[in-house]
Amino acid sequence: xxxxxxxxxxxxxxxxxxxxxxxxxxxxxxxxxxxxxxxxxxxxxxxxxxxxxxxxxxxxxxxxxxxxxxxxxxxxxxxxxxxxxxxxxxxxxxxxxxxxxxxxxxxxxxxxxxxxxxxxxxxxxxxxxxxxxxxxxxxxxxxxxxxxxxxxxxxxxxxxxxxxxxxxxxxxxxxxxxxxxxxxxxxxxxxxxxxxxxxxxxxxxxxxxxxxxxxxxxxxxxxxxxxxxxxxxxxxxxxxxxxxxxxxxxxxxx
Ligand SMILES: C[S@@+](CC[C@H](N)C(=O)[O-])C[C@H]1O[C@@H](n2cnc3c(N)ncnc32)[C@H](O)[C@@H]1O
Numbered sequence: 001x002x003x004x005x006x007x008x009x010x011x012x013x014x015x016x017x018x019x020x021x022x023x024x025x026x027x028x029x030x031x032x033x034x035x036x037x038x039x040x041x042x043x044x045x046x047x048x049x050x051x052x053x054x055x056x057x058x059x060x061x062x063x064x065x066x067x068x069x070x071x072x073x074x075x076x077x078x079x080x081x082x083x084x085x086x087x088x089x090x091x092x093x094x095x096x097x098x099x100x101x102x103x104x105x106x107x108x109x110x111x112x113x114x115x116x117x118x119x120x121x122x123x124x125x126x127x128x129x130x131x132x133x134x135x136x137x138x139x140x141x142x143x144x145x146x147x148x149x150x151x152x153x154x155x156x157x158x159x160x161x162x163x164x165x166x167x168x169x170x171x172x173x174x175x176x177x178x179x180x181x182x183x184x185x186x187x188x189x190x191x192x193x194x195x196x197x198x199x200x201x202x203x204x205x206x207x208x209x210x211x212x213x214x215x216x217x218x219x220x221x222x223x224x225x226x227x228x229x230x231x232x233x234x235x236x237x238x239x240x241x242x243x244x245x246x247x248x249x250x251x252x253x254x
Pocket of ligand 1: 065067070071088089090091128133
């Protein structure tokens, strides 16, 4: 296995054992400030599908680096038939959880750079916080190339990732050594490299820096008693370039 994928496996294993990825504090709707990004992402996917005027019943979708499959459930909720949803992930323990949570879906343990799916078979390919997890630019480029190969003409490559400027994070690997965990990637130049093969269809900033989340959802809690008011303020703030943490891109293949 390549060094970068070995590093990934090594940093994800201890964090998974600690329950980080399915602990309710990580992604649960009841944790309002953490869930802000989740909700914004889901709304952006809905908006993108709406803008395309797609019928969910007709869609074939795939997530590269699907982890334990949390985004795949968004596709089922959209009404996309289960046999038209594929998740690809190479970490065995994530795959095991994804299959347990979503037994009806096609979840494959593979390197997402070689999915084994037919070319021009997908309407939407999602790459959610994968490029920042992979540090090697060549691996990132190969993932994008595979996504492009999979897309039908008019299909969308949806990328959500950290904005450049977000501090690089480190973590302990299985041997207790400190290694890079994630590193923000500039996505726009990746699309520029794709030249005339498509265009950016829709994009938006989202997420809110932790201090601001704390301000809107905890410190101002008494003033902003209505949940809708808290959300609205937080979402408005997350449109500001210095306040947001992530960027959503939907790139349309010609
Ligand atoms: C930060 S996690 C995000 C998981 C998922 N997309 C989500 O949002 O919940 C990044 C995932 O990408 C996976 N990944 C990175 N490179 C991969 C590759 N070449 N093939 C398959 N999975 C890969 C990692 O194993 C990890 O599960």
